[in-house]
Amino acid sequence: MCGCGRRLHEAAMSLPEEDLTCPVCCDIFTDPVLLGCSHSFCRGCLTRYWETGQRECPVCRKRASKCNPPSNLALRNVCEAVLLRRLSCEPAEDKLRCNQHREELKLFCLVDKQPICVVCQASKLHKSHDCSPIEEAARDCKDELAVSLKGLQTKLDSLTRIGKTSAEMFKYIKSQSLETQRVIKCQFEELHRVLYEEESSRLAAVKKEEEDKIVGMTERVKEISAEVLSLTDTITVIQEQLNEEDMVLLTNFKDVQERCSPTVPDNMSGALIDVTNHLCNLKYRIWEKMLEHVDYTPVTLDPNTAHPCLILSDDLTSLHYTKQPSCCPDNPERFHMSAEAVGSTSLGSGSHHWVVETGSNEEWMLGVIASSTLRNADVSARPENGFWTLSYRDEELRAMTSPPTPLTFSEAPKQVKVHVDSNKGTVTFIDCSEERLIYSFTHTFTETLLPYFYTRSSQPLRIMPEKVLVTMLRQ
Numbered sequence: 001m002c003g004c005g006r007r008l009h010e011a012a013m014s015l016p017e018e019d020l021t022c023p024v025c026c027d028i029f030t031d032p033v034l035l036g037c038s039h040s041f042c043r044g045c046l047t048r049y050w051e052t053g054q055r056e057c058p059v060c061r062k063r064a065s066k067c068n069p070p071s072n073l074a075l076r077n078v079c080e081a082v083l084l085r086r087l088s089c090e091p092a093e094d095k096l097r098c099n100q101h102r103e104e105l106k107l108f109c110l111v112d113k114q115p116i117c118v119v120c121q122a123s124k125l126h127k128s129h130d131c132s133p134i135e136e137a138a139r140d141c142k143d144e145l146a147v148s149l150k151g152l153q154t155k156l157d158s159l160t161r162i163g164k165t166s167a168e169m170f171k172y173i174k175s176q177s178l179e180t181q182r183v184i185k186c187q188f189e190e191l192h193r194v195l196y197e198e199e200s201s202r203l204a205a206v207k208k209e210e211e212d213k214i215v216g217m218t219e220r221v222k223e224i225s226a227e228v229l230s231l232t233d234t235i236t237v238i239q240e241q242l243n244e245e246d247m248v249l250l251t252n253f254k255d256v257q258e259r260c261s262p263t264v265p266d267n268m269s270g271a272l273i274d275v276t277n278h279l280c281n282l283k284y285r286i287w288e289k290m291l292e293h294v295d296y297t298p299v300t301l302d303p304n305t306a307h308p309c310l311i312l313s314d315d316l317t318s319l320h321y322t323k324q325p326s327c328c329p330d331n332p333e334r335f336h337m338s339a340e341a342v343g344s345t346s347l348g349s350g351s352h353h354w355v356v357e358t359g360s361n362e363e364w365m366l367g368v369i370a371s372s373t374l375r376n377a378d379v380s381a382r383p384e385n386g387f388w389t390l391s392y393r394d395e396e397l398r399a400m401t402s403p404p405t406p407l408t409f410s411e412a413p414k415q416v417k418v419h420v421d422s423n424k425g426t427v428t429f430i431d432c433s434e435e436r437l438i439y440s441f442t443h444t445f446t447e448t449l450l451p452y453f454y455t456r457s458s459q460p461l462r463i464m465p466e467k468v469l470v471t472m473l474r475q
Helices: 004-013 043-050 073-089 118-122 134-242 246-259 273-279 282-291
Strands: 032-034 038-042 106-110 114-116 131-133 310-312 318-321 340-342 351-357 364-370 387-393 395-398 405-407 415-421 426-431 438-440 450-453 461-463
Touching: 032 073, 038 043, 106 118, 106 134, 106 438, 131 134, 134 246, 134 282, 318 395, 318 438, 340 405, 351 405, 364 415, 364 426, 387 438, 395 438, 405 438
Parallel strands: none
Antiparallel strands: 032 038, 106 114, 106 131, 310 318, 318 461, 340 450, 351 415, 351 461, 364 387, 364 450, 387 395, 395 405, 415 426, 426 438
16 A cells, blocks of 8 residues: 555544534535535535525535535545445445444435435435335346346447448458449540540541542642643744744644643642541530440449349449349448349439330339338338339239239330439339330329339349430520
């Protein structure tokens, strides 16, 4: 024991317990506080006394200057030492008796949460408090602690599971990043390839026109050179005829006259490269050409929601089922009970539509769900649970109402158009091959919706791309 602790222990042993007793509860001080008048009281006793409305000392009636008096640390340390001495010295049976009245502890104060004797119950400190027999209180406390223990154990299990999931997420985030970068690089490589091919094609067109123009110019230069020689000869002949006698001139006039009508070459129009044809709105025309290689889908799948047994395409527009689940973390957004996934775009107000190619898929469900729908529980696909869907299973097409509504069709639709109008409160399914209505739900939507997909088939469900149109806005 250190010197300070030894001196404190000796002081506690030398003081009578009367000097360490609270004037209010007549028991050893508990968290004693010191008033300005130098009197000390248990903090709890003083607080309850002041609740009567008068903030004064219970002994001398002097008004207290502070509403939160300071702790009497020295007195508290001495009292704690006395209590430790009492606990270490008294026999086991004495611990079942009241420290103050030495009566057997038969009651439990439900307010102060401590065992008391019958004398304590009649005292000012516990007189208005509800009490229970020790045995009954022990059972109630055990039941309460058992409930608390169960809740704490549930929290511990949840935290343990979250910790494990977090560790898995670190690895998965890294793999997600690498895979996303790979897909981005692949798509840009494809765009680069298209741009490079377009660049090569346009450069080749300029080179081809250059060669054609040069060949044309070469032929024209040859023609002009020949014409120059011919004209030179004609001029010489005419000059000679002008020096001849009249009869000779007249005799040769017809032939000389015919040579005076040479072929005149054109004015060389169109000889230059048509630069405008190659450069006019070049970037726009390249971009317009790029649209032939670009797909746009109004809905894309969210891979963070997909069940582990679903495989999504790189462009997030198709999904199919596999019996070998992937290693993905147990994040809250993911569906855990069945092979489901949702789109990445929330559907708020207004009209939305997309077309899904079902092809030879033999088990699927399409439509929309409420954004708050549970994903870690087995929930029936019904409107009351936030599902507005069309189902195909066992060669039967059904609208998933309550109960499901069988639909009669000669064959399952190969392409289904889902049309959502939040303002009108409708979800409509259309067979694209015949533009025929399959079924329409009517509901007053109170929250945002998400495109919904389910399949247990290895054949994919594919969201069809839409045609992109370019329009010019003229001011």
